[in-house]
Structure formats: structure tokens, C-alpha cells
Amino acid sequence: MSKIHIPTPLRQYVGKQSSVDVPGATVGDAMNALVAQHPELRRHLYNEDGKLRAFVNLYVNDEDIRYLQKEATALSEGDNISIVPSIAGGAA
Numbered sequence: 001m002s003k004i005h006i007p008t009p010l011r012q013y014v015g016k017q018s019s020v021d022v023p024g025a026t027v028g029d030a031m032n033a034l035v036a037q038h039p040e041l042r043r044h045l046y047n048e049d050g051k052l053r054a055f056v057n058l059y060v061n062d063e064d065i066r067y068l069q070k071e072a073t074a075l076s077e078g079d080n081i082s083i084v085p086s087i088a089g090g091a092a
Helices: 008-013 027-037 039-045
Strands: 002-005 019-022 056-060 080-085
Touching (some): 008 039, 008 080, 027 056
Antiparallel strands (some): 002 019
């Protein structure tokens, strides 16, 4: 099992939990297990084509999956996956 850490804005869709334990050999498998357990999350994480939304970043043990094998990144028992939404804005 891996642990997926849920950011505060999405916790309302997972029973206010800060993390969820999920099975999966890859990041994609784990994310599929997460949205299977909590279907309301899907629309916040994935677009209508089933692709991870551009503003959703995933990290495995503090490593950005975009620089690994993306959703095909292999997981080991006890790995931590963090969902980190991009934040934009600020003052000029």
C-alpha cells in the first residue's frame, strides 16, 4: 500500500481525511484506486479525456513524477504520493 496525501481543498471529497492508503504498482494504479474509492475526486484531478489536469502535480517521496516515468512511475510498499495543486497569482 502507498499513502496519498490529500491537499486541504480536496479533503471534502475524501471524508476530510488528510491521507488515503491505496494499493497500486504504479502512480497511475494508485490514483485509479483513489478515484475508485472517492469518485467525486475524479473531476477535480482529471479532464474529460481522462488525463491528469495540468495544474495537478504529483510527487512520490518528494520527487516530481514529471521527471520520473510520470504515471508509470513504479511504487514500493510504503511510498508517499503527494497531490500538489499549482498556485498562480500574486501582485505586480
